[in-house]
């Protein structure tokens with residue numbers, strides 16, 4: 001079987017000289033390489049034709065972390081903390097998820113990617129958990145210094161495919177997000193919950209591998225449970 005090639009969504013920014021760049025934290029690429037895949041960046045701003053061409057050639061899609069989704073995408077409540085909105089990135093990632101959901105192309109969403117999967121398929125988000133989810137615990141640990149801090153537990157939905165892959169019923173995870181799933185998309189089932197009831201894992205029943213997690217497993221690669229997640233994703237991509 002040829003080595004699976006995994007497309008990873010990336011962000012547009014600027015380097016120190018002010019020149020435009022396309023970038024992604026290397027931890028995501030390491031996670032895919034370590035699991036036996038070849039990582040390849042998908043830039044924001046590509047056309048829907050490009051998305052179609054990418055999906056024909058790539059074996060799997062990793063929807064990565066990043067800024068907030070435009071609230072217009074889901075009729076979200078405006079909030080002053082909404083940050084890092086990139087309409088071109090939203091467009092590429094939504095097109096990828098919608099096409100991958102239909103075609104059965106394996107995909108994994110992480111953090112922002114979890115939120116993209118939910119919203120692209122018709123779900124909504126809390127635009128700031130602390131102000132909108134009654135009884136919310138702290139989810140927005142500092143994203144520069146606490147990437148590996150195990151902030152809260154999650155409880156797996158026992159019958160979920162995600163629980164089967166992770167092989168655990170409870171897990172401690174990092175938490176670097178201020179938004180989260182409010183209403184789940186119709187095609188999506190919850191697979192894990194934080195102690196305050198927030199959905200931290202989701203999956204698409206019947207899909208070869210359509211899953212997303214709200215935490216950041218790419219920073220927890222020393223955990224066997226995390227390596228099982230990336231391993232199962234790359235393995236599913238290899239069968240596509």
Ligand code: MN
Pocket residue numbers: 139152174175176177194200214215
């Ligand atoms: Mn969390």
